[in-house]
Each structure stands twice: as C-alpha cells, then as structure tokens.
Amino acid sequence: MNKEKSPYLPENATILNVEKMAEREKLFEIELDSGEPLNHEPGQFVEVSVPGVGEAPISISSSPTKEGNSFELCIRKVGNVTNVIHTLEEGDQIGIRGPYGEGFPVEELKGHDVIFIAGGLGIAPLRSLINYTLDRREEFEDIKILYGCRKPCELLYEDEVEEWRGMDNIDYRETVDECPDDVCWEGNVGVITTLIPGIDIDLENSYTVVCGPPIMYRFVLQELKQKEVPDERIYLSLERRMKCGVGKCGHCQINGKDGEFYVCQDGPVFNYDIVNDFEEAL
Amino acid sequence: MKVIKKEDLKGFIDGLIEKGEREVVGVKSKDSKYVFDTLEDAEELELDYDVTILPPKKYFMPQRETLVEYKTKKGIDMEAVNEVIPRIIIGVHPYDLEAIKQMDKVFADSPEDYNYSEKRSKSILIGVNMQKTSEWSFAGSMGNATIDDGYDLMLTDLGDKYAVEIGSSKGRELLDEGSLKIRDAEPEEIEEVENIEEDIKNKFEKELDFSPEKLPWLLAQKYGDEDFWEENAEDCYSCGTCNIVCPTCYCFDVQDFNDISLEEGERMRQWDGCMLEAFAEVAGGENFREERAERYRHRYMRKGRYLYNRFGDIACVGCGRCSSQCVPDIADPTDIFNKLWRDKDE
Numbered sequence: 112m113n114k115e116k117s118p119y120l121p122e123n124a125t126i127l128n129v130e131k132m133a134e135r136e137k138l139f140e141i142e143l144d145s146g147e148p149l150n151h152e153p154g155q156f157v158e159v160s161v162p163g164v165g166e167a168p169i170s171i172s173s174s175p176t177k178e179g180n181s182f183e184l185c186i187r188k189v190g191n192v193t194n195v196i197h198t199l200e201e202g203d204q205i206g207i208r209g210p211y212g213e214g215f216p217v218e219e220l221k222g223h224d225v226i227f228i229a230g231g232l233g234i235a236p237l238r239s240l241i242n243y244t245l246d247r248r249e250e251f252e253d254i255k256i257l258y259g260c261r262k263p264c265e266l267l268y269e270d271e272v273e274e275w276r277g278m279d280n281i282d283y284r285e286t287v288d289e290c291p292d293d294v295c296w297e298g299n300v301g302v303i304t305t306l307i308p309g310i311d312i313d314l315e316n317s318y319t320v321v322c323g324p325p326i327m328y329r330f331v332l333q334e335l336k337q338k339e340v341p342d343e344r345i346y347l348s349l350e351r352r353m354k355c356g357v358g359k360c361g362h363c364q365i366n367g368k369d370g371e372f373y374v375c376q377d378g379p380v381f382n383y384d385i386v387n388d389f390e391e392a393l
Numbered sequence: 394m395k396v397i398k399k400e401d402l403k404g405f406i407d408g409l410i411e412k413g414e415r416e417v418v419g420v421k422s423k424d425s426k427y428v429f430d431t432l433e434d435a436e437e438l439e440l441d442y443d444v445t446i447l448p449p450k451k452y453f454m455p456q457r458e459t460l461v462e463y464k465t466k467k468g469i470d471m472e473a474v475n476e477v478i479p480r481i482i483i484g485v486h487p488y489d490l491e492a493i494k495q496m497d498k499v500f501a502d503s504p505e506d507y508n509y510s511e512k513r514s515k516s517i518l519i520g521v522n523m524q525k526t527s528e529w530s531f532a533g534s535m536g537n538a539t540i541d542d543g544y545d546l547m548l549t550d551l552g553d554k555y556a557v558e559i560g561s562s563k564g565r566e567l568l569d570e571g572s573l574k575i576r577d578a579e580p581e582e583i584e585e586v587e588n589i590e591e592d593i594k595n596k597f598e599k600e601l602d603f604s605p606e607k608l609p610w611l612l613a614q615k616y617g618d619e620d621f622w623e624e625n626a627e628d629c630y631s632c633g634t635c636n637i638v639c640p641t642c643y644c645f646d647v648q649d650f651n652d653i654s655l656e657e658g659e660r661m662r663q664w665d666g667c668m669l670e671a672f673a674e675v676a677g678g679e680n681f682r683e684e685r686a687e688r689y690r691h692r693y694m695r696k697g698r699y700l701y702n703r704f705g706d707i708a709c710v711g712c713g714r715c716s717s718q719c720v721p722d723i724a725d726p727t728d729i730f731n732k733l734w735r736d737k738d739e
Contacts, residue, residue, distance in 0.1 A: 116507060117508070119473065119660070119662075120460075120473040121471060123469055162463035162471060162658070165648060166647065167676065190676030192676075204468045205469070206471060350677075350679070351673070352674060352675045357504050359500070360644055360646070360647070360662075361665070362665070362673060364695065365681070366616070366695075366699065370702065371703075391687070
C-alpha cells in the first residue's frame, strides 16, 4: 500500500520540554523527528498520538513566527489520551498528524485592530495568533487582549501574561470569575463579558477573535452585538470531536439551516457571519 | 450485450472459486434472509434475492480494520497497514452499486483513503438486476431501480440464461479468463432486458411523492421545526442499527488495541453511528448533539443535504434496510421524506 501517503499514519515527534502551567494544563514543546518545521498557521490543530492509548485533536499554541522548528501544545488533562500525555517527559516520543484545518485569516487581519477574547483554555489556540501579532507588531494596528479564567490559579502562560501586563503597545485586561480571599489578585473579578463594555472598538477597522468554552460564546457574542460589532468582523474557534482530522470519520460535522461544515476541514476557525445561524455551531 | 447459459455461468464461477486467485463472494441465504458471503460452490449463489442484511460495503470498509501497527518498546515505531484481499463480488443490486459509487467519491476525496480505495480497486463487481424487491425498498423513487454504470459486469435473468452487460475492461478481462461459452445477445434478448428494467421500476411498494432532487431544499426548510423532529424521534432507541445497515453510512471511530505484551498493538477503525449518544461528545464531556431528536435530524440532514452539497449525491439509495431493521419502526425514510413534502411551505 501507499504507506507514506496513508492519512492515518502519524509522524514521530519528540517532547523537548514540559512545563506545568496549572492544575490540569501542561505546555509541551515538541519537534518532529524529521527535523522539519510543522509549517502551521495560527489556529490550526494537530492529532496527537500516544500509541496504545489513542489520538486526540489539540490546537497548536505557538506562533509559526516562533524561533526554531519546534511547536507548542497546551494540553488539558481531560480524557484517556491527555491523561497519559500528562505523564510524558522530556525525550519521550509521541505521534503527530497535521497540521489540519483552516486557521485564523492572518492576511485579512493585517493592517487592522485586533481584539482577542479568551476564556479559560481558549487562550491556547488564541496564543498562536496573539504571539504572531506581537512578533510582527508593526503589521497590525491596536491590539487588545481580554483574558478571563475561573480562578487566579487557572491562569495559563503566567510568564507571558506578566509581559503582556507590562507592554505599552498593547491593551491587556484580565478577569477571574471568582477569587478566594487568601489569593492576591489585582485584576478584575467577574465573568469575561464584564470586560467588554469598557473597551473602545473601532467598528470600521477592527476584528474580534474569540475562543472559549461553548457557554462563553453565547454571552460574549451578545455583548459584542450590544457594541454593534458586525458579525463578519468576528472570528471564532470551535471545539469538536475531530477523530480523523481529514474530513472522513463524520464526528465533527455541524448542521445548520443554510449549510453544513466539517469543523476539522472548514474550521476550527469560522467567521461568525457564516456560522451565526448554525444552531449546532454555538 | 452478451448472453450466457445459467449452467455455463455456474461452471464459470466454480472455475473462479477453484482458481483461488481472488476470493469469490456472492449472495447466499442465511435463515430466511440473505447475506453477502464467501462462496464455496456456485450452487450457493442466490441471485433472485430481495435484499441482503448488510450491504457489500463491508468488503471495502470492514466493520473493524487495522490502519496502523505500532511498537512502543524502544520509542515509537508506527507503520501504515492495509489488508487487501482481491475479491469478485457477485450479485450486487443497482441501489448497492449506486452506494458504492458514492463511497468511492467520499474516500477518493483528498486526502485519499487508501485503506478503502485499494480494497475497492482490487475488487470486481458483478451486478444483477432485481427480480424481487424488499417490501421496505423505494429504490425506484430514488432512481436506483436500475443502473447504467458502477459495475464491471451486470447480469439480467432471462430464464435459463443471463444477459451480461460489460461495464469495464476489468469485467471484459474477467470474461476472457475462463473459456466461457458466451455469445452476443440477439435483438429480442436486448429488448427483453429493456422490458425487465422498465418493469422493475414499478415493483416497489414504497415510494416518494416527489422527486428526490427536492430533498436538500425540503430538509433545509424543516430544519428548525423542533417539534417535528422530536415527535418523529420520540421512540428512537439510539441503537444505531439504521447506521450499521446503511450502504452509504461510513462514519468511523478509531481505537488502539494493545496485544498482551503491551509493547505493540494495532490502531483500528470501526464503524460508528451518528445515532449513538456519544457520537458528538468531546473529552471534556460536552455533547454537541445530546438530544435524541438532534441526532435523528442529523441523520436525515446528512443523507439528504450535507453529502449532496459536498459530493452531489443524495446519500439514500432507497434500499430500505434501515426501516426493515428498526425495532420501533421509526426509521422509514419515505415516511419522513413524504411528511417533509406534505408540510412544505408553498
């Protein structure tokens, strides 16, 4: 058989570094054993393989502008495969298929304001684009980052967030749903939507990029509507059960009255104007 | 068109079985039903069947097959696998040939799925025109009572002989392999086949009240009518039988199976079904089609609209297997499709 071409055969890759970020999340730096770069776009995903356990779709968390050939995955311990990945260490091998899917429309965003709204683990896919815009800061206008999580201890990418807090060429705002009394927290307390009224959005010239848990989308999108942000200026990244990653297995299909999508091929990044009347999308 | 005597066809098939170059598969009876299975003897072949329990897709997309073999003792060693058995499949009805044509498109679509396409290209399909129809079939309404292509050879029963239509060079070459007593069809025989093909179109007990090209439009219109889908899905067991027996269902799950050493194993794909509760569930527990009615609707949307938009085919061929196997009897596509037509907005 055409072995090199089987879309189901992963490439070998090696874990270069593991960093614990929060109770359930670790950041893995990975390099393909071929030495080649992954050649991904911000917003794309890979299928991560642990032979003997299975595969899981994971969004790529590093920007292609990052130095070197490695890439990063922020993985939450939440199922069979990710539980085992969390036990792996530097030097361990895994399998990688991809990159897959349609990422963020980087070229379209260039020359515009970009507003990032991330909830919880939603920061992981958004970070691939955030770091892209920061690495090529001159190619974008105003950058705003709104980041919310449940509790201060769940904040991811703490070192980078600390840098964002101090950067004067971006507007970074953060919030936690709740803060225990014994934790020091200088940011806002309240759900992510409470940050939205306070920002100025240049409706003519900005794009808003949103990623978070399903429940967050509903409220964030309502809030953006209040601000009269046009639907076509909003991009979202959707989570689905993307088993094969190549448009065959059928699991990630979403229906709507006006069409249908495979999240693994047509997404995971979608323009809100296209999916807004998709009952199954949001 | 060619003609061959029935006894000569038997001899020809026995010759193929004896040769053993390819596995010879055909329709056999099993209890009071029919199945596609390996033939030991041409006598076993039942070409006047109504419908088989499972469609022949199982030969190109087995219920379970290995995609990758892995070893994990020293690092990771993974290899793509495809077990291909060359086969001759005898007795495929036109609706199943149409389903295979549709599956061919799905798996050839980039990136090509070699586990399917290599099995498919190593097989020879010998179709047969229907003599009996299942009481659940509406293949006529779906335009699949007969078919003009998608087979390598096509048989039509003419009493003590078969008319043989050659559909491909693979079919032609197969005929050349045996020292077969075959002759050109006479004009009356050709007319007889034409008449049989015309008659079969009116033999179906179930039918659509409209042409199937209207389905994508009708489904889009009905999509938001939640009461309709809930009402029709009310008795659904979410058992997935309708998916399993469908000749155009190809959704699959992939799982790793370790051998006893825990140092090697196989990554296998197996049939999955969109009617099963966990089909759209992700690791975090979120289920994007949690409700029975949502899954029920999804099946129809996919058959009648999504796959049509993507590949240009209505992915229901009218075989009636889903309805015949459904225990609570809620899976009959003609029932739902005709309701869509009845309820349409003018």
